Amino acid sequence: MIIAQGHDLEKQFGANTLFKNVNFSIDSNARIGLIGPNGVGKTTLLKIMTGEEEATHGDLTINKNIDVGYIAQENDLIENKTIWDEMLSVFTPLINMGKKISDLQEEMSANPQKKDLLKQYDQLQYNFEQQGGYTYQADIKSILNGFNFPEATWSKNVGSLSGGEKTRLSFVKLLLRKPPLLLLDEPTNYLDLDTLDWLENYLKNYSGAILVVSHDQYFLDNLATQIFELQFGKLTVFKGNYSAYVAERQLRDRQQEEAYEKQQEKIKKDEEFIQKNIVRAKTTKRAQSRRKQLEKMERITPPKHKNKVRINFQSERPSGKEVLILRDLTIGYPTKTMVNNISLQINKGDRVAVIGQNGIGKSTLLKTVMKELKPKKGSIKYGASLDIGYYDQELQGLDPGKTVIDTVWDRHKTMPEKDVRSILASFLFTAKDIDKTVGQLSGGQKARLTLTVLSLEYNNFLLMDEPTNHLDLEAKEVLEQALQNYDGTLLFVSHDRYFINQLANKIVEIKNGIAQVYEGDYSYYLDEKSKQNIVSENESAANNTAAKVDENKNKLSYQEQKLRDSQKRKLQREVENTENKIDKLEKGQKDIQSQMADPAIATNFDKLGPLQEQLTEVQKQLDDANVAWEKALTDLENF
Known part of the structure; x- marks a missing residue:
């Protein structure tokens, strides 16, 4: 619908x-990803939809x-409320209904003869149950925990939270409302990997429609079944997830490019023909006719998607084979330890991703390697011939008072102005942009300027802290390609799973003050985590079973019982579905037999023949369905 x-x-x-x-x-039930470069109007379109x-x-x-639910890049929380009270405010009508039920109970006790009170009470209690009156507190707890707000934080005032925490809490509040149409504007910002996984699973099972603006390709791949591309002032609809969209868009661009080149070739030939023949008496009419056709021709334009950021990283000299060795490294601040005993070796050509929850020490690790922070314990060994470049997620390496062109020129004073302008143009800075001060730039423009500066330093070891944070999808794609082609070594922090998946050959997960190294790519990391979870679950199940043996040796473990219950429900559904199928087939059989019994059809072979074929097919399906039903019923009875 x-x-x-x-x-x-x-x-x-x-x-x-x-x-x-x-x-x-x-x-x-739509799952739509709205994508496009920064500034094309995605957020504006959402605001039009909200009124x-x-x-x-x-x-x-x-x-x-x-009800249209909207989470923007800003939030609308009440600062002086606690986290729990702010979430409870979503259910104010339901809480009031609960109070009214309590009031009715007291009134009924005082006036048992009033039967209308009982009727009113029954209806109110039914409404209360249907609207989640007995489950809303459990919902609040579940979603708060999913968004990494443990119970110890629920009594905190909203005003004491960081900007990222407020964004997450605003999201929690919206999900608790469960609007039939959910509009999300960059919902994955400030979310760590665990929360992203939880959110994806939650949204996959969401009962309403979802339209999401996002630059997170992994998120769009796992959630979206449609892509709305808003670009060049128009909206184009693509079926499938983000990867399907990219493949389809590239195909369309290739076809458009081929059609454009073919048309240009024809135009060139026609123009040459016209020029040669327009002045010759014998051929002037043909040339004039060709000119008219040319003037009426609808011109094909070349694909606009080709106008992308052009990023290139390369090193000026090769580094040694061993780039960085951390031995029993403990990092943090004078009054706080973040991560203990990190041991890691990075070799030339490695692409090492550092992952983990926000605020757990990922950026601290990069700052320690950059010597902005001193190690608390352990050692750092730097390889030979290292030239280190650093991308700071806060973009603080830029002077807000300088112009764009001076930011580059001051670092490379001998570079000709035309080359500086050319480099900036390749990063999509227009002639107007380059005279702006850094302080006037958007987050995306500052990120591109930082990458511009970094690309001109020709380092052989890049440290990058959340490099995709302010980039649109096309810029991210280009950055991924540039880093894949980079001839140096990369150590980067990211929560962008698609970006990690494209690049990393080694994963460092920081969790609970410990760094775990996975010697493989992101898929390997996920497989290992899955194995660890299975082992953990099996050990937990085994422990639970052992503890219960003395109480009841015949009692099934929780995991076994859960599996048996799931299998039984599956068999019950199979029996029910097969019975429904048999009912429909028997009805179809009767309908066909009734038609065949009609005298007008019974004597007409042209009509009777097709009906007999239909009846034979239905009877075959009916026999198969009865066999399947008997088997499913037997399996269920033997369970």
């Missing part, structure tokens, strides 16, 4: 048109009684 539609939507700001002729529809902004032209229709 379609719950929302946009028709010919257009948005203008003054003389500038952000987008126009935007058409789309959203089904009740926060109005379209300049066109119509947006959202079905009646559809």
Whole structure:
């Protein structure tokens, strides 16, 4: 069922048109990824859908009684409330209903003769149960824990939280509302890997429609079944997840490029023909006709997606084979230890990803390697001929008072101005942009400028702290490709799983003050974690079983019972589904037999023949269904 539609939507700001002729529809169970470069209007389109902004032209229709939930890049939390009370506020109507039920109970006790009170009480209690009156507190606890808010934090005031924590809490509050249409604007920002995994699983089972703006390709691959690409002022709809979208877009671009080149070749030949023949009496009419055809021709444009950031990293000299060796390294601050006893060897050409929850010590590790912080214990051995470059996630290496061009030029004074401008243009800085100060740039522009500076240093060992944070999808794709082709060594912190998956050949997971090294790529890391979880679950199940042997030797372990219950439910569903199938087939058989009994058909072989074929097929399906039903029923009875 379609719950929302946009028709010919257009948005203008003054003389500038952000987008126009935007058409789309959203089904009740949609999973849509809205993508496009920064500044094309993705957030504006979401705000039009919430009613926060109005379209300049066109119509947006959202079905009646559809609550639109929106999480933006800002939050709307009440600062002086505790985390728990702020989450409870979502259920104020339900809490009031519970109080009314209590009041009715007291009134019924005082007036047992009033039967209308009992009827009112039954209806109210039914509504309370149906709307989650007995489960909402469990829901709050579950989602708070999923978003890494342990019970010890629930009494904290919202105002005492960091910006990232407030963003996460705003998300929790929205999910508790469970709106039928969920609009998410960059929801994966500030979320660590564990929370991202939890969120993906939650959203996959969400009962409503989801439209999400995200630069997280891994997230879009796991969630989206449709991609809305907003770019160059228009919206294009693609079926499938992000990877399917990339493949389809590249195919379309290739086809458009081929059609463009073919048309250009034809135009060139026609123009040459016209030029040679327009002045000759015998051929002038043909040349004039060819010119008219050329003037009427609808010109194909080359693919616009080719206009991408161009990033290139290369080293000026090779490093030694051993790049970095950490032995029993403990890191942190004078009054706080973050991670203990890190042992890690990085060799030339390695791509090492450091992962873990926010605030656990990932950036501290990079700063220690960069000698911005002193090791608390242990040793750091640097390899021979190292030239180290550092990308800071806070982008603090830039002077906010300098212009864009001076930021580059001051570091490379001998570089000709045309080369500086060319380099900046390759990172998509326009002639207007390069005279802006760094303080006037957006987060994405600052990130691209930092990468510009880094690419000109020709380091053979790059340390990068969340390098994809402010980049749009196309810029991230180009950065991934550049780092894949980089001839040096890379140590990077990231929560971007797609980025990690594309690059890393070694994973360092920091958890509970300990660094665990996985000598493989991200898929290997996930496999190892899965094995560890299975072993842990099996050990836990074994321990539980052993503890219960004395109480009841015949009692099944929790894991076995859970498996048996799951198998039994599966068999019950199979029996039920097969019975429904048999009912439909028997009804179909009767309908066909009734038609064949009709005198007008019984004497007409042309009509009777196809019906007999249908009846034979239905009877075969019916026999197969009965065999399947008997088997499923027998299996269920023997369970």
